[in-house]
Amino acid sequence: MSDMKRRTASSDTDHSAKSNSKVLSSYYDSLLTLKEDLQLAQSMRSRSMVLMAGGIGAGLVISVIAVVHPAVALVWAAMPLVLACFAAKNYIRAGKVWRNIERRTEYYKRGIDRLTGAWQGRARTGEEFARKNHLYQTDLNVIGEGSLFELLCTVRSEFGAERLADYLLEPISLAESKSRQMAVGELRGNSSLRERMSSLVDFRSEDASFSTFRGWLSLPHLVCPGWLRPLLLLSSGCSLLLGIGLLSHIFLSGLTLAVLGGMVAFKITVAGRVDAWAEFEALQAIAGYAYEEPxxxxxxxxxxxxxxxxxxxxxxxxDGDSCVRNDIAFNPRSQFYLMTGSNMAGKSTILRTIGLDAVIAFAGGPIRASQAKLSSMAICSSLTLSDSLLDGRSKFLAEVTRLGETIKLARSGRAVLFLIDEILSGTSSRDRTRSVASIVKALADCGAVGAISTHDHSLCKTIYPSAGSGVLFHMESPVPDDPLLFDYLLKPGGGNQLQR
Incomplete structure (x- = not known):
């Protein structure tokens, strides 16, 4: 059975690598094309600069000659200056093209980093959107360096980044998950649209925060003098024509917004557009992940x-080449897995795999699997809790608190997916056995599903037989003579350690 699972996992990894290589190849091809376009833009910019300098220089020389020799008309100086103006216009245009190509180039470079497993620590971590006492954001690496947010975040605005964080951290209805899934499915293959979006100026570079925008929305009514409005509209039009920032693509300049802030209908219109843009960017970020995981x-x-x-x-x-896959089945017949195994065997990774794929699925994205069926559930995890001197809490107290919150949520009528690593490891074996039995019973009675890992083999002997809806699994080396040669596959039963 284990040999068959290893062969299947290896086959799926090879197939996934081939599919990803097609996307990777297309990204490299796009980079080569952009490199050629960048060279043309730089060449055009250089020529324009030479013509501009030459025109200005010639105009100045002719002006001096006209002053010294009145026979030479001063009007002749205007001709090279007109040429310099046209050259300046081309220089500005080439600069816009050059910056556009650079942003698109950065988009494909980041895509290559993601596909080659070199993306960690190179993008936004989303830590500014972290929730206090969240039930899974830290345990499952949803927020932070090397997190799911960093992998997915290709947005250009602060609005889109905050909405993406909401997608990953906030519970939603099943209908909303289905709606997002349909939208992501439609956007998945439209990589050219994502490339065009990447050429927009990064909204954060303007130091414009979403909280500032919300503050503007709440401003009281302001009366704008009639004589001032044409000037404000003129300044807004200039910024729009010059393309100063992503903000100008969504609404008028900040000065106009501040003065016209009392116009309720205008506020509603702007707020609606910003909300739509945030939703669109979040969906495109997930669709980009879906495209890169064909x-x-x-x-x-x-x-x-x-x-x-x-x-x-x-x-x-x-990385797809090192990702070992397992079958998971939580349902009324097998409500939870009780997993045992030594350190480094992969128990914590299994728990995070389950949790992260659930987060992606509920956000509307695809997951790494060949088949999958999920119902809407609240995710509760206890994996990386630690002592906190600041809060005056020990790891054990933090874990007990989290388990209490999980049980409370399950008893409230919410469907719960629980993921608990090394359950109550900070207490004695006798106390742990009694406490875990009570916790498992409370969660099972509420219909919650999930997985629990432990090093305590005696816990498996006492808890598993009494848990009718639980399934016992172990993770260990398939080679008895080499206990550190892990294959990271779930295997039924308690394994060799439990038999001893």
């Missing part, structure tokens, strides 16, 4: 009892 599938989203059934599920943050 073998990822959209899970079937179901109503009813909690269910999480996947075949060949893979971790979304790992």
């Amino acid at each position: 073998d990822a599938i959209f899970p079937e989203l179901l109503d009813g009892a909690p269910i999480f059934e996947t075949t060949q599920l893979g971790h979304p943050l790992l």
